[in-house]
Amino acid sequence: MEGYRMKYSTQVDKKWQKKWEESQLYRFDRDNLDKKLYCLEMFSYPSGAKLHVGHWYNFGLTDSWARMKRMQGYNVFHPQGFDAFGLPAENYAIKTGIHPKDSTLKNIETMERQLKEMGATFDWDYEVVTCAPEYYKWTQWIFLQLYKKGLAYRKNAPVNWCPSCKTVLANEQVVEGGCERCGTEVTKKNLTQWFFKITEYAQELLDCLPKLDWPEKTKKIQTNWIGRSEGAEIEFKVENKDLSFRVFTTRADTLYGVTYVVLAPENELVDQITTDEYKGQVEAYREQVKKVSEIDRLSTVREKTGVFTGAYAIHPLTGQKVQIWIADYVLAGYGTGCVMAVPAHDERDYEFATKFGLDIVRVIKGKDGVDDTLPFTEYGILTGSQEFDGITSEEARVAIVKKLEKEGKGELKVTYRLRDWLVSRQRYWGAPIPIIYCEKCGIVPVPEDQLPVELPYNVKFTPDGESPLAKCEEYINTTCPCCGGPAKRDSDTLDTFVCSSWYFLRYPDNKNDKEAFNREWINKMLPVDKYVGGAEHAAMHLLYARFFTKALRDMGYLDFDEPFLSLVHQGTILGADGQKMSKSRGNTVLPDEYIQKYGSDIFRMYLAFGFAYVEGGPWSDDGIKAMDRFVGRVERLVEKLVAERNEPGITEMGAEEKELNLVRHNAIKNVTIDTEQFQFNTAIARTMELVNAIYKYDALPQKNRGLLEDTVTDLLKLMAPFAPHFAEEMWELMGKPFSIFNAPWPVHDESALVRDEVEIAVQFNGQIKFKINVPSSADNKEIEEITLKDSRSQTYLAGKNVVKVIVVKGRLINIVVK
RNA sequence: GCGGACAUGGCGGAAUUGGCAGACGCACUAGAUUUAGGAUCUAGCGGGAAACCGUGGGGGUUCAAGUCCCUUUGUCCGCACCA
Structure with missing residues (x-):
């Protein structure tokens, strides 16, 4: 059959994919930057x-x-x-x-x-x-640069361990105490591992956030994760020992309220200060803490535990003796791993002091009659704090540190929650860490000209917690690049991040x-x-x-x-049931099935139209059918247009033509704006409006075929980003040269968007009563006159005085009567 | 526990940022067309007979509130003994 053309389908997809590839249409132009x-x-x-x-x-x-x-x-x-x-x-x-x-x-x-x-x-x-050596060669190279710069280092530390994945994890990869990948509860292990010093950049990572065009939510997450906290470090001496330690606090104003101090159980100082009498209970407690899982330890509802070490610290200002305790509510990794306890003004310390019968001393009063029942954790006015009595917390938290500073016992300090990034993984399928350990020379970076350190192929994957590479003799044994003696490679690989x-x-x-x-x-x-x-x-x-x-x-x-x-x-x-797609729920949507049936453009257009892009939402089979219908509608339109090209028409721009042109330019304007902002659903909605308007116009007996052709040309361009294969096909059908993607994006004409007459809403006392047509050129005064003269207004005006008239041009007029 | 976001027809979702709520689509209804089904085209479609009432509930600001403020409920997310 002559002129027969196949309906849009994967055949059309294939045709244009081939053409795009042959013509190298999407090749990046390196010379035009x-x-x-x-x-x-x-x-x-x-x-x-x-x-x-x-x-x-x-x-x-x-x-x-x-x-x-x-x-x-x-x-x-x-x-x-x-x-x-x-x-x-x-x-x-x-x-x-x-x-x-x-x-x-x-x-x-x-x-x-x-x-x-x-x-x-x-x-x-x-x-x-x-995973290609040509790539991970440079991953390794970057590792070496970071190492040279001191931004990659090895340390022994208690690290997150996933017993299921049998590897360590970075802090960021522990989600609510579980492994980010598999959800298994994460435990702590003391291991020597490689870290990247991301903390060195904590402040800059924070400072640059405001100027990024990123979702606010995401910036907030990073801000919280970095967790900047302004406070002070204050030094406490250990009684009768030549030892001291520093606590980090954001509430130096409560310093006079310190009645004891607490060290994290893991703190190295504990061994040195614990008195013989208390050794037993301290060791027992530390053992007990080790057994508590991370999830339990982080739980806020858990009752506080801790033991006295037998040692005392000297209060830096009053010189008083205060007990030194250890408790697992103090985290080893944050601040200095020690806190000064002010039970009167901190809920955790209050709970702890109450449980163990420690002193609670008020040093802050509420400002002007605020309820300051203990524990009172807000800012207030100092009391029982020697020369600082009467000043505010805000002033005191600086003034007290200044005083300490003069005596070398403290300073203002900023702390971050962010920890260094642990990058070693006890797994096989990753980039090998380009480091060699030599008994004579120690840690030796692999010379850059020997990169990449290739991942060996023949490796046993027995998941026993030991790195698979460690069991690969020909990989792990090497010679030292420095001394030529026997040496071993690092058996870990790098975090894929x-x-x-x-x-x-x-x-x-x-x-x-x-x-x-x-x-x-x-x-x-x-x-x-x-x-x-x-x-x-x-x-x-x-x-x-x-x-x-x-x-x-x-x-x-x-x-x-x-x-x-x-x-x-x-x-x-989401799945059609509104639940997250998963094989076990049986609600997964397989794109291939739909693409086979409808073609890839219809699948893409449905994704564009069916959801607010940043929200997502439940899948709908009906939705994709609607898209198929829409594309068919456009296809028939173009076919008809081409078939009727030579039939008689008009050239005037009458009311109908102006209306079509208005919808056309409105579509151009808003598809452009919406697509720019990733609001694809409304962009498609505007092209649908345009198609509806074209159908309406096409039904008229007399048609301006030039305008119609131009409008359809623009329609195809507007659709092209969302239905690229289909648009090329229609473009070709219209006899236009390959490719539509080399055609310029249409630009709207603002003057086409102005109607001669606009319908506005008429409100009396804010309530819409009726609609009225006014010339769009009319000014506020004229609109008011037209409205007040309208017969429908009389019911609302009868026996009342017009108090105020508000005109919002092109939208409404509100008449306030009394 | 703290912090943030959201809540709009039967459904997916719009609303120039304070100015005609429900764009566009689905579903539904009616008509046209078709041998028939499907498809297609046209029209209607928040509730109510109407006055009017309607954006989770209650209160407020304003000529005017889905939009701003207070309060309450629910959902989602982030942080969670961070000193």
């Missing part, structure tokens, strides 16, 4: 399962945004890659015997294919795969085999202009990546302060 735009989605982990709805939602719609930007003339850099190291592949290997490398590479192949079927603008020339902390720097220069990235080049390409990914990374990836950027800047490898200028989090698509 004036309008470069780096658009990035958080790269994905190549899991065994296929691309899921979440990937589509993230990648597909960010791609739509990028496509609009491209049509607006930006030179869009839109790379894609894989965060390919990690536990799932290793756990899979333990279960099935399939090597992580083999399964990962196979998964990557599948996902690449699926990503291509999505029809996104990814430039695959810049692909990055973190290390790999993902710099991948955005590698993308633009992914083939560089001389350096991790060229400084001049990435200074031009970065920072990332738009970064889109899940909110779950707020305190992990997004914090680590910022730290890496700042550290690399300070080491002279790049010249910007922040990696991601603008950040968007996509919401979560």
Whole structure:
């Protein structure tokens, strides 16, 4: 049949994917950086399962945004890659015997294919795969730079241990006492591990937050996580010993109320100060604390425990003796691991003192009659505090420290909750730590020219808590680069978050085999202009990546302060039952099934239209059917338009034409604004309005075919970012040259948006009574006159006086009568 | 426990930031078309017979409140003995 054209389907998808690839349409132009735009989605982990709805939602719609930007003339850099190291592949290997490398590479192949079927603008020339030696060579190189700079160090510390994953975890990876990955309760272990000194950047990480175009919620999470706290360190001497320790407090104003001090049970000082008489109970208590799980220890409802050490400290101002206790409500890792206890003005100390019969001394009174029943934890007026009596807490917390400072017993101090990032992992599938231990030379970094330290293939994965690499003789045994003697490699691998902390720097220069990235080049390409990914990374990836950027800047490898200028989090698509999608619930949506049935553009458009992007929401099969209908509606429209091209028409711009043109320009205006802001649902709604208006106009007997053609041309452009294959197909059908994505994005004409006459609401005393048409050129006075003359107004005016008239141009008039 | 966000038809969700609540879509109803089904096209669609009433509940500010303030309930999130 002549002129027969197949309805939009995956065949159309394939046709255009092929054409895009052959024409290299989405190839990034390295020579034209004036309008470069780096658009990035958080790269994905190549899991065994296929691309899921979440990937589509993230990648597909960010791609739509990028496509609009491209049509607006930006030179869009839109790379894609894989965060390919990690536990799932290793756990899979333990279960099935399939090597992580083999399964990962196979998964990557599948996902690449699926990503291509999505029809996104990814430039695959810049692909990055973190498990490739060409990549992790540079991950290791960065580790060595951090080591040289003193930002990577080894220490023995009580660290988080996941008994199920059989590895240590960073603080950020412990969620409510459980493992971020598997939820297993985390325990503490004393181990010597590698840390990155992220705390060195705590203040800057905080300071740069306000100017970032990030969701406020995310900034808040980082602010809380960094946890800056202004206070003071105050020195206490141990009685009859040449020992002292410092406490951190935010309430130096309550110093005179100190009746005892408490050390964390893990504090090293405990051994030195505990008297013989109390050794037994202190040791017993410390043993008991070790057994308490982290979850229990963090519980606020748990009754406070602790023991007296037999030792006394000297109050730095009064010289009084105060007992030194140990208790597990004091955390070893925060502040100095010691606190001064002021039971009168701290709820925890109050509870503790009450339980153990320690003194409670009031030193703060409430200001003007506030209820200051103990424990009174608010600021107030000092009392029982010698020369500080009568001044406010606010003044005293500085004044008291100043006094101590003169005597060398204290100073103002800022403390952060943020801890250094523990990066060692006792697992196989990660980047090996490029460090060698030599009996003679100690810790020896692998020389840079010997990188990468390749991950050996033949390794036993018995998950027994020992690093698999430690059991690989040919890997672990090496020679010392310094002395040539026998030495051992570090048997741990790096946290995969290390790999993902710099991948955005590698993308633009992914083939560089001389350096991790060229400084001049990435200074031009970065920072990332738009970064889109899940909110779950707020305190992990997004914090680590910022730290890496700042550290690399300070080491002279790049010249910007922040990696991601603008950040968007996509919401979560739930199952049709409103529950989180999971295999066990059986509510998962498999994109492939829908794409086979409807084509990838319809799947993408439904994702755009069915949800508020940052909210997400429950999946609906009806919703995707509606999208199919909409696309069919447009398809028929274009077919009809082309078929009727040569039929007679008009050229005038009458009322109907003006109305169509208004909807057209309104759509252009708002699709542009909404897409820019990731409000894809309303953007699609505006194109639907436009289609409705075109149908309405097309039903008229006399048509301005020029206007109709121009309007449909704009419609296709507006749809192109969301339905790229379909738009190309329609574009071609209309006889336009390849590609629609080289066509300029339409710009709206403000004057087309002005109607001759507007309908406004008429209110009497704030209540809408009726609607009235007024010329849009009418001023307030004229609108008032027209309204008051209207016959319908008379009922509301009868026997009343007009007190006030408010006119909101183009919207309403409110007449206040009495 | 502390802090934050949100709450709008039967459903998904809009609302120029104080100015016609419910855009757009789903579902539903009616009509047209079709041999029939599906599809398609057109129209209607918060409640109420109406005056009017309606944005979780109660109160307030204002000519005007989904939007601002106070209070209360519920959901989600973040932090959680951080001194």
